[in-house]
Amino acid sequence: MTGPEGKGEAVPDMRGVRRRCALLLPVVLLLTGASAGPEGPVVDTDRGPVRGRTHGAYSTFEGIPFAAPPTGPRRWRLPEPADRWNGVRDAGTPGARCVQLPVLAPGGPVGSEDCLYLNVTAPAGPAVRARPRPVMVWFHGGGFFSGSGDAYRPDRLAVQGDVVVVTVNYRLGVFGLFGHPELGGAPGFALADQRAALRWVGANATQFGGDPGNVTVFGESAGALSVCAHLASPASAGLFHRAIVQSGSCSTAAPPSALLADAGTYEPFVPARRTTEEGARAAARLGCDRPSGVLDCLRALDAGTLATADLMQRFSLVPYGDGTLPTEPRRALEAGRFHRVPVALGTTRxxxxxxxxxxxxxxxxxxxxxxxxxxxxxxxxxxxxxxxxxxxxxxxxxxxxxxxxxxxxxxxxxxxxxxxxxxxxxVPTYGYRxxxxxxxxxxxxxxxxxxxxxxxHGFELPYLFTLxxxxxxxxxxxxxxxxxxxxxxxxxxxxxxxxxxxxxxxxxxxxxxxxxxxxxxxxxxxxxxxxxxxxxxxxxxxxxxx
Structure with a gap:
């Protein structure tokens, strides 16, 4: 949760509980690649150097900001570049998780609005290589209202597969998928955050021994729905080269009364106008119903006022119908309007x-x-x-x-x-169960x-990550x-x-x-x-x- 001005002070989160529920050019490397010191390897990113940690066969660089904090006046704005920093930034611990409610425990919001951080796991050793490693970028699940990148430890993938793995935080719930007429619709900030992380990978993967020309996006549940959206999004063109979709296809839906008697049909992708209309109604309920300046009023509210169970779940559906995601993704696939990359997709039994x-x-x-x-x-x-x-x-x-x-x-x-x-x-397509x-x-x-x-659902994750x-x-x-x-x-x-x-x-x-x-x-x-x-x-x- 954040302070009253939305400045992003981190509140301790239920990491143990949430971990259970819920998962870049050779010449330049000679000058600016990873170097190992007594306190851990140092890599020079485009925002400044970071010092990671070595764990035997692999190294980690955690809590690297890939965008500016979306706090205060930046709430509900597209991600902006992070500021440069002076000196070597410690990358030994994850950054704050995005604002969310505990999954299995009672209590109020945890996390911070200042949460746009990613984590890099790479095989240990010098980054200079004749052939750079593939990069795999993981988008976590959690229904778009919970979860974080640091809950997934990808050391098995990194070491056994000799790849660089990046796990990403993105804004959740009302902070990530809110829409309103004053925003011009529903920009889909969660997906925009993911694109910003992919652009960071394109700019920095080489420094970690990775190949920015060989990036695979993969995710499970909401992360899989994210991958599906990027396949269908013109705004994501060129940011990845392969895709893995785990338990969340473009066509995922559930019938009414499937789980509760009064539940309606579940569809993860909805028209942007629906999200915008929901946003206008939510603003009115929050006392920000006025002819103009609605966003100023909403941005002045404490994060805890916004992070209610109703608003976090009400704004957990991905809007489509604008330039970044013009068409419902399953219809885009049916029409052949998606990025031509190999895809692996599957489910649990x-x-x-x-x-x-x-x-x-x-x-x-x-x-x-x-x-x-x-x-x-x-x-x-x-x-x-x-x-x-x-x-x-x-x-x-x-x-x-x-x-x-x-x-x-x-x-x-x-x-x-x-x-x-x-x-x-x-495209070449592979399926699993x-x-x-x-x-x-x-x-x-x-x-x-x-x-x-x-x-x-999700029970394949311990076979890919250390959980x-x-x-x-x-x-x-x-x-x-x-x-x-x-x-x-x-x-x-x-x-x-x-x-x-x-x-x-x-x-x-x-x-x-x-x-x-x-x-x-x-x-x-x-x-x-x-x-x-x-x-x-x-x-x-x-x-x-x-």
Missing amino acids: DEMRLFLAQTLAAYPIGDENAYRARTERSFGAETARAVEAAYPVSAYPTPAIAWATVLTDASFICPTLRDGAALGRH FDDRDAPDFTGLPPVPGLPLGAA TPLARPQQRLADRMAGYWTAFARTGLPTAPGAPGWPLLGVPARLLSLAPGADGIRTVDGRAEHHCGLWDERWPGVATAE
Whole structure:
């Protein structure tokens, strides 16, 4: 949270809790590259030198500002360059996380508006190399209202894959996706922050041993939706060269009453005019309803006044309909209007179990009748009959597992495959499904009877980042996944030494199933296994009016 003038004083955040929930030219290098001193390696960035830390096989440079603090009069302005600094800036600890509410704990806002920082992890040693390393830029998840870059430790990717990894903070909730007529619409500050970070990478990657001409953007959940938006955004042209989309496709959507009886349809991308209208109504509720000077009034408010659960979640949808994101991203993909870069995309097998587990007590599915009622409420009576035929409750251990399977296929897996088909008409496209149903639960959520989490949303993350211990077979899977991901970043071909080949998505939809064990990595027909013909016909997402 920030002080009364929005100056950005950091308030201690619940790092332990949030970590569980939630993840640049050779000649110049000779003069200005990384140098190791007794206190850590020093790298000269375009804003000034930074001193990192070495941890054996890798080095980290944390809390590097990639833009000026968006505080005070800069609140709800596009990111501006950070000021230069004198002397060597310490980069041994992360910068403040962006203002947000605790996820699993009660309490008020944590973090700071002064939060536009990134973290660099690179293999240890001199930055001067005959061949610079690929750069992977990570956009964290959290629904666009929580999360941070420093929650994800990418040392496995950096060391095993010999890549430079950059994790990024971006403004969240009402600070990142607010719109208002005085702003001229809904500029999408969160995505603008991410673009500013990518421009920083283009200017500075060489200094860390990275290749600014080989940048992969990757992200999970809201981070994946961000990657999708950059694929469709003319403003992001030339800022990246490959993309990995994890559990958040351009077509992701959830039907009404999927998780709570009174919940509407969830669509992560909305017309900018809707966001602008919401902003005008919010300003009025906050006492800033006036003929002019609304933004001045809102910028004078304390961050804590703005960081309410209602406003943080109300402004967690990505607006489209202006020059930076002209078209709803899934429609842009269908029309072939996206950046021509190789793409890997996928889901976990049991995505929706994580979300259903958080609402099942309030909206239970105790028996077959409750399952049928929920199906009819979400999809209508006619489609519900087809859904019950394809997903009979008797085929599952509990009605809750049956419903979670329905939602996973309808909201995540089949929309991802639709996007993959659209992408695959123009660029090399690879699909995966994370299948380890014994993956460690690092969420901190209490167990829910009748609904084991399995391979739930986000459960692939410990296989790419250092988040929680893995059993030995899972460690081997993690090594192979790191190999696939970093090989894709290096060449556009996801190959791993000694691992099965990863085919193009193609028709039928060939997904690479990722699970531990001798035969755990194999190719499966995603469309057939997840009834995508049914969903394409009966519920292909929701057609938002332009």
